[in-house]
Amino acid sequence: MSETYTVLETRGLSLWYSGFQALRDISLGIKSNQITAIIGPSGCGKSSYLRCFNRMNELITGARVGGKVLFHDEDVYSPEVDPTEIRYRIGMVFQKPNPFPKTVYENVAFGPRINGYDGDLDELVEGSLHRAALWDDVKDRLGESSAKLSGGQQQRLCIARALAVEPEVILMDEPCSALDPIATLAIEELMHELSQDYTIIIVTHNMQQAARVSDMAAFLMMGEDRAGFLVEYGPTEQLFTNPRDKRTEDYITGRFG
Amino acid sequence: MITGTDRNLGKRRRKGQVSHAIFLAATMVGIVALSFLLGDVARKGIGWLDWQFLTSLPSRFPERSGISSALWGSIWLIGLTALFSLTIGVGTAIYLEEYARRGWLTRAIQTNISNLAGVPSIVYGILGLAAFVRAMSLGRSVMAGALTMTLLILPIIIVASQEAIRAVPRPLRDASFALGATRWQTVRRVVLPAAAPGILTGIILALARALGEAAPLIMIGALMFVPFVPTSPLDQFSVLPIQIFNWTARPQPEFRLIAAAAIIVLLVVLLMMNAAAVLLRNKYQKRAEE
Numbered sequence: 001m002s003e004t005y006t007v008l009e010t011r012g013l014s015l016w017y018s019g020f021q022a023l024r025d026i027s028l029g030i031k032s033n034q035i036t037a038i039i040g041p042s043g044c045g046k047s048s049y050l051r052c053f054n055r056m057n058e059l060i061t062g063a064r065v066g067g068k069v070l071f072h073d074e075d076v077y078s079p080e081v082d083p084t085e086i087r088y089r090i091g092m093v094f095q096k097p098n099p100f101p102k103t104v105y106e107n108v109a110f111g112p113r114i115n116g117y118d119g120d121l122d123e124l125v126e127g128s129l130h131r132a133a134l135w136d137d138v139k140d141r142l143g144e145s146s147a148k149l150s151g152g153q154q155q156r157l158c159i160a161r162a163l164a165v166e167p168e169v170i171l172m173d174e175p176c177s178a179l180d181p182i183a184t185l186a187i188e189e190l191m192h193e194l195s196q197d198y199t200i201i202i203v204t205h206n207m208q209q210a211a212r213v214s215d216m217a218a219f220l221m222m223g224e225d226r227a228g229f230l231v232e233y234g235p236t237e238q239l240f241t242n243p244r245d246k247r248t249e250d251y252i253t254g255r256f257g
Numbered sequence: 258m259i260t261g262t263d264r265n266l267g268k269r270r271r272k273g274q275v276s277h278a279i280f281l282a283a284t285m286v287g288i289v290a291l292s293f294l295l296g297d298v299a300r301k302g303i304g305w306l307d308w309q310f311l312t313s314l315p316s317r318f319p320e321r322s323g324i325s326s327a328l329w330g331s332i333w334l335i336g337l338t339a340l341f342s343l344t345i346g347v348g349t350a351i352y353l354e355e356y357a358r359r360g361w362l363t364r365a366i367q368t369n370i371s372n373l374a375g376v377p378s379i380v381y382g383i384l385g386l387a388a389f390v391r392a393m394s395l396g397r398s399v400m401a402g403a404l405t406m407t408l409l410i411l412p413i414i415i416v417a418s419q420e421a422i423r424a425v426p427r428p429l430r431d432a433s434f435a436l437g438a439t440r441w442q443t444v445r446r447v448v449l450p451a452a453a454p455g456i457l458t459g460i461i462l463a464l465a466r467a468l469g470e471a472a473p474l475i476m477i478g479a480l481m482f483v484p485f486v487p488t489s490p491l492d493q494f495s496v497l498p499i500q501i502f503n504w505t506a507r508p509q510p511e512f513r514l515i516a517a518a519a520i521i522v523l524l525v526v527l528l529m530m531n532a533a534a535v536l537l538r539n540k541y542q543k544r545a546e547e
């Protein structure tokens with residue numbers, strides 16, 4: 001594996017929903033080809049933070065971002081940057097599987113199509129389904145509706161769909177929360193494989209999952225005014241075995257949250 | 258055995274039965290009145306319904322009279338109205354739901370559209386007369402009629418389309434945007450296909466209303482007696498409801514019978530449109546599920 005470098009970085013990032021401040025002054029750097037977990041109690045702003053990276057917050061009326069998000073040292077929010085370009089290069093998988101009400105094939109082909117892919121689409125679709133460990137399940141059902149897949153298959157389909165545009169970074173917002181332990185395990189293994197080629201940021205509620213899959217971990221918490229802030233960030237190993245902050249220790253040992 | 262504790266069961270059950278009876282009666286009033294009407298129309302009109310009736314022009318003699326000019330007038334009118342109201346109505350709905358900023362102006366437009374749906378149709382006739390017949394000098398043409406009808410049903414179509422667009426789940430839009438889609442790509446490939454059944458149903462039901470309207474067309478001067486079939490959008494025209502109105506107003510009793518026959522034709526066309534709405538909706542829903 002090539003040497004890692006900082007792909008994404010937030011500097012003093014704050015986020016407001018209309019008058020309400022959801023995030024305060026978060027600074028951290030995401031290393032390439034690593035899995036970074038974001039953990040913290042419900043409502044502390046994990047999803048909100050994740051959506052800052054690919055400018056998905058812009059689709060929410062009243063949302064406003066302060067501070068900087070840097071992607072390869074370039075400001076994601078600078079006026080010259082087209083948000084569709086950012087979202088094309090930073091993919092996203094959502095908490096609840098949200099396949100389009102189209103066929104399996106069309107779901108995966110959607111991203112390449114809208115982004116003007118001019119190679120062999122069949123090959124790309126097959127490759128993406130392979131990488132999402134879904135090919136064997138669906139190779140005879142490419143023309144069937146995505147609604148006929150199981151929840152775990154749908155989530156892998158959403159991962160395949162995100163992979164098909166060949167992003168550099170994949171943001172995952174609790175991708176396993178709607179899945180059973182077996183499907184969860186399949187997706188965790190998958191993430192591990194994907195991290196060879198991609199940088200992954202995953203939000204999770206599940207401490208074991210964070211410990212199992214991630215290389216780096218960030219712990220967020222809510223302040224008095226309910227704005228989320230960064231408590232601690234470091235290698236997962238260290239954060240879980242030897243946290244620097246008392247609040248992190250309390251959280252991971254289940255004393256609150 | 259389960260023994261009953263006294264929870265006023267007898268009284269509650271009686272109340273239930275009484276309300277059941279009331280609702281059934283309410284339903285029956287409608288059904289009875291409607292079947293009586295339909296039966297009357299069918300009895301009077303069915304004997305006059307034949308190919309000759311469908312293909313002949315109106316005449317002074319009831320036995321030679323036919324509905325062809327009014328039928329074709331209605332088809333022209335609905336066809337053009339569908340074309341205009343679909344493009345303008347769906348376009349407006351897309352703009353309001355997907356592009357417009359939520360501000361006082363958008364809210365004002367929205368309120369106005371909802372209110373316009375309640376304006377009496379004759380008012381649209383007056384507007385059509387001033388705007389299309391006179392100002393745009395379209396005369397008493399099918400075109401002027403279709404534009405007037407478009408105004409009349411536009412609010413219904415806009416509101417129905419907006420509701421269909423709003424019902425498209427947010428996660429689907431998010432999925433599209435997250436793949437790098439532009440707003441238009443998202444609208445075109447995700448929102449509209451998902452909203453299509455609702456939009457189509459709204460449009461067809463609105464068109465069915467336009468098919469039955471006579472007042473605004475009389476206002477803009479659609480003719481009572483049209484002994485020709487329109488061949489271009491600028492031709493003069495009549496429509497089924499006007500023809501029916503015209504025939505019922507004649508002194509000879511036979512004309513009332515052919516009016517009944519014409520009503521049957523109008524009802525059949527309406528039924529066909531409703532069936533088309535159901536079929537289209539099912540087809541799209543199936544396609545979405547496949």
Ligand SMILES: Nc1ncnc2c1ncn2[C@@H]1O[C@H](COP(=O)(O)OP(=O)(O)OP(=O)(O)O)[C@@H](O)[C@H]1O
Pocket residue numbers: 017022041042043044045046047048049060205226
């Ligand atoms: N679209 C929105 N509009 C207004 N406020 C929002 C919006 N989305 C989130 N919030 C608020 O921002 C705060 C953080 O929400 P967020 O969903 O980011 O939390 P989270 O850490 O992901 O929680 P969970 O673990 O339950 O998913 C919450 O107080 C929430 O109410």
Ligand SMILES: [Mg+2]
Pocket residue numbers: 046047048173
């Ligand atoms: Mg969340």
